[in-house]
Amino acid sequence: MKCAACGSTALDQGFVMDSGEGSGGYSRWIAGPLKRGILGGAKLMGKTRHPIAAFACRQCHFLNSYVVRED
Numbered sequence: 001m002k003c004a005a006c007g008s009t010a011l012d013q014g015f016v017m018d019s020g021e022g023s024g025g026y027s028r029w030i031a032g033p034l035k036r037g038i039l040g041g042a043k044l045m046g047k048t049r050h051p052i053a054a055f056a057c058r059q060c061h062f063l064n065s066y067v068v069r070e071d
Contacts, residue, residue, distance in 0.1 A: 001055065005062035011055040018063070027052050029067045 003010055016027040028049040035043045036052040 001064075003055075003057040004064050005061065006057060006060040008057050008059040011064065012058060013066050014039040014054050014056060016052055065069055 003011060017025060018027045019025070029052050030042070030044065030047050030049055032047065035047060037043050048071065053066045053068050055064045055066075056062075057064065
């Protein structure tokens with residue numbers, strides 16, 4: 001795996017934390033455009049959620065994020 005910004009292979013794995021109300025503690029990627037419900041929150045019913053793998057580059061500090069597909 002290489003950094004998308006500088007090409008370095010020196011990447012440290014981590015995760016992007018979501019500390020919002022009712023969150024699972026980590027962020028997920030949802031396919032498709034954002035649609036909001038009547039109260040302003042994102043409509044998620046029937047949408048597949050995928051974890052996000054995050055890698056910070058040691059060279060340029062760019063955050064490389066990747067969708068982890070479990071299908």
